[in-house]
Amino acid sequence: MASYRIDLAYDGSGFHGYARNSGVRTVQEELEHALATAFGSAVDTQVAGRTDSGVHARGQVVSFEAESGLNVDALARSVNAILGPEIVVQSVSRAEDGFDARFSALSRSYRYFVDDGPAPNPLDRHTVWHVDWALDEGALARAASAFVGEHDFASFCRAADGRTTIRNVTACSWSRESPDVSAPNGRVIHPGLLVFSVTATAFCHQMVRSLVALSVDIGRGRIAPDAIPGIFEARDRNAARGVAPPHGLVLWSVQY
């Protein structure tokens, strides 16, 4: 037997999250069904990040065990032919023995896309959260800095039944892409998207969307960046600002 790695992308709009959940449509169920069809027998998989309902993935990683000598390119083609356009295997590759997409992962990176322009762009409405306020990039940068490091993220996580909510955020930033459309007089018709990029060894449930919701409230001036330490200390979800919608969130990459 040998270990294999699948690099996977999906549009999460039509799925109730990655993980199998009886009675609803999930990415895992469709992927494992396609793998089982291609192999002729059931396949157990591990996944790096169990994304929530409506959340997308660009660089999700899945692993499984199978006989050595598998034709990985043929398998990728077969599985993609079975899957619809919403889930696409980017590649299948042989991994080192014992590779496990979940337990071998050193860290995960997510991106969250926010549009603070005067009107939404209909072409990216399934992957970007449009907010009705121009956000202050200086305030966003201060918020991102305050999230870095090892903290108890209890104020930013859905209740976890007594399990630890301490997480280590190794990198966190807000950046603005260059404007995509400008008028000939130089007037910007639409500013570039704001991109929240965050890497941590692991995340607790709804953590990225909670950090984004608080960031947006800070960027629009409703909360000061220096309120963040107190929000961490509260260890209370009511101290934060709810969650940003799922459709702006993408599991971007996984580091091994």
Added chain:
Amino acid sequence: MASYRIDLAYDGSGFHGYARNSGVRTVQEELEHALATAFGSAVDTQVAGRTDSGVHARGQVVSFEAESGLNVDALARSVNAILGPEIVVQSVSRAEDGFDARFSALSRSYRYFVDDGPAPNPLDRHTVWHVDWALDEGALARAASAFVGEHDFASFCRAADGRTTIRNVTACSWSRESPDVSAPNGRVIHPGLLVFSVTATAFCHQMVRSLVALSVDIGRGRIAPDAIPGIFEARDRNAARGVAPPHGLVLWSVQY
């Protein structure tokens, strides 16, 4: 009466093109319906580029005449509240007297997005054409150069009933965006998108999609770039290579 300018974006996926066409859903019909509802009476509009069925717009421009002193921001809000998420007014602004979105336009710019990576990205499948061959950027660049200038584009246009097919392409290029996802070992999991950018005083019907289809055949090595002058000379659609699908095409901006 005064002249007004609408900057407009739309996802063309669900429309049979921009221009009114009885019995089918069009962008013009929905926009004019929303304007008429906001005004309480019918409004005549002019448009910079009549996009085809399934083609998108990021920087479309529409003009209309109305009483001077219009509250343009309130109008934009009202119209957007009536329109669904597929069509969005980016802004309404007062234009100089006599401004006509169609006849005042000096040139139009389109972009066409191609993905030549090993597998499509499900997150951009409505706005990008995925092709099954890695394309040669040098060959694409030579094709783009050969399209620049005043030519008879008869080989690249749907029949125009004896009207001229001479057009002036003032800028044309292929560029590659930086890769969006790389593996930690530096292996590129997915290359950046290829973007075809073309500006002309005007375009004939299906011209951009014809230039893209020929470019892709050149980029994959089925046709040599130096065949292009002969294709122009043929003045015959069969000399070109059909048309690229509409969903990769975006009317990007209009110059006045």
